[in-house]
Amino acid sequence: MVLEKYSIDDFNNDALSGHKRKLAYITSEISDADGIIKKLIDFQIAIPSWALGTGGTRFGRFAITGGEPRNLEEKIEDVGLLHALNQSSGAISLHIPWDIPENPSATKALAAQYGLRFDAMNSNTFQDQPDSSLSYKFGSLQHVDSSVRRQAIDHNIEVIKQGIELGSNSLTVWLADGSCFPGQLNFRKAFQNTLESLKEIYKALPDNWKMFVEYKAYEPNFYSTTVGDWGQSLLYATKLGEKAFTLVDLGHHLPNANIEQIVSLLLMEGKLGGFHFNDSKYGDDDLTTGSIKPYQLFLIFNELVEGMDARGMDHATGLGWMIDASHNVKDPLEDLLQSVEAIMIAYAQALSVDRKALTEAQHANDVARCQEILQNAFRTDIRPLVAEARLRSGGALAPLELYRKLGLRQQLVKQRGQKTVATGL
Numbered sequence: 313m314v315l316e317k318y319s320i321d322d323f324n325n326d327a328l329s330g331h332k333r334k335l336a337y338i339t340s341e342i343s344d345a346d347g348i349i350k351k352l353i354d355f356q357i358a359i360p361s362w363a364l365g366t367g368g369t370r371f372g373r374f375a376i377t378g379g380e381p382r383n384l385e386e387k388i389e390d391v392g393l394l395h396a397l398n399q400s401s402g403a404i405s406l407h408i409p410w411d412i413p414e415n416p417s418a419t420k421a422l423a424a425q426y427g428l429r430f431d432a433m434n435s436n437t438f439q440d441q442p443d444s445s446l447s448y449k450f451g452s453l454q455h456v457d458s459s460v461r462r463q464a465i466d467h468n469i470e471v472i473k474q475g476i477e478l479g480s481n482s483l484t485v486w487l488a489d490g491s492c493f494p495g496q497l498n499f500r501k502a503f504q505n506t507l508e509s510l511k512e513i514y515k516a517l518p519d520n521w522k523m524f525v526e527y528k529a530y531e532p533n534f535y536s537t538t539v540g541d542w543g544q545s546l547l548y549a550t551k552l553g554e555k556a557f558t559l560v561d562l563g564h565h566l567p568n569a570n571i572e573q574i575v576s577l578l579l580m581e582g583k584l585g586g587f588h589f590n591d592s593k594y595g596d597d598d599l600t601t602g603s604i605k606p607y608q609l610f611l612i613f614n615e616l617v618e619g620m621d622a623r624g625m626d627h628a629t630g631l632g633w634m635i636d637a638s639h640n641v642k643d644p645l646e647d648l649l650q651s652v653e654a655i656m657i658a659y660a661q662a663l664s665v666d667r668k669a670l671t672e673a674q675h676a677n678d679v680a681r682c683q684e685i686l687q688n689a690f691r692t693d694i695r696p697l698v699a700e701a702r703l704r705s706g707g708a709l710a711p712l713e714l715y716r717k718l719g720l721r722q723q724l725v726k727q728r729g730q731k732t733v734a735t736g737l
């Protein structure tokens with residue numbers, strides 16, 4: 313389904329005077345509003361192909377909306393819809409083998425029609441596939457049996473090849489490898505096997521590619537994880553070489569971890585590669601970004617902006633930005649619109665922090681002033697700047713409202729049927 317430009321324009325025209333009023337106010341309140349709007353226009357967040365359908369838990373899956381995408385083409389169509397509405401979701405991230413492009417050049421051309429590019433490719437060695445001869449029950453790249461490691465290495469190399477054809481330039485490796493019980497694994501050997509396997513995959517990376525090593529504290533293994541935290545990921549990335557980086561998924565930490573500090577130090581080392589956004593209360597809950605801890609999201613962006621500026625990095629292209637969430641009770645497209653909006657808001661808030669004043673307050677050890685500066689940025693309603701960025705790039709002033717007003721989900725149900733199921737977790 314293609315969203316006609318006139319439906320966006322009609323909607324925006326109705327909302328324009330209210331928007332202009334709010335924009336005039338915020339523009340008078342903060343410095344360099346125009347500079348912030350320009351950065352927001354450039355900032356794009358990739359949508360994972362596996363988040364376009366209803367997610368489930370190990371207790372069950374409840375179909376919510378109907379009209380879920382039935383194949384890769386329809387997934388691209390859905391991301392195209394999101395991008396038409398918000399102009400900030402201009403990329404899609406594929407998970408292999410959940411989405412195998414049968415005809416890569418046709419897939420690439422279809423995505424281009426919607427203004428989309430292919431973000432990081434994701435390999436999958438955490439599930440056995442019907443045609444795989446060896447099992448990942450006891451790990452993949454860490455496995456004690458070299459033939460299982462070989463199978464997992466070959467799969468990753470195949471994913472790189474598919475990514476090259478689609479115009480992607482990064483591979484995200486997330487491993488479920490680890491152990492469920494003490495004594496099950498020799499930690500050192502598991503690390504060394506994993507490193508050797510990653511080295512083989514790294515060798516297959518084209519020069520302009522990056523490898524992201526994603527860590528996760530626990531699940532599905534519950535005693536140890538072989539890439540369990542940012543320290544372990546950084547060890548692998550450092551030993552692998554300059555094309556390897558750490559990827560931070562917000563849900564992959566032990567409770568109360570100071571993610572903003574992790575981000576700051578990884579950036580300092582030039583080893584932060586990418587992000588998976590989501591939110592959580594307890595574990596890897598995969599909830600809508602910004603729905604539980606919006607202040608933490610802002611603090612993370614505050615470090616990202618500060619740290620990227622310190623290294624002269626382009627905010628839009630310097631790191632891989634992606635959502636990684638699951639939608640159990642909401643329409644996935646509505647949830648994704650909310651996540652993108654939350655990310656844009658946190659980014660805009662971080663851009664509006666008075667950096668000079670903050671540095672001065674830090675040097676003067678004026679702790680109260682430091683807090684005031686940050687919280688002032690967090691509590692100022694900068695949403696009109698985000699809306700203005702969308703307006704200038706052809707998106708809707710209020711994407712979720714328009715999505716509902718146009719009955720887009722109902723149209724998708726009519727087109728695809730009520731009982732469709734998208735591949736993913």
Ligand code: PSV
Binds near residue numbers: 362
């Ligand atoms: C694992 O929990 C993870 O965050 C990895 O990024 C996977 O690729 C993705 O989720 C799969 O849903």
Ligand code: MN
Binds near residue numbers: 486526561588636
């Ligand atoms: Mn992830």
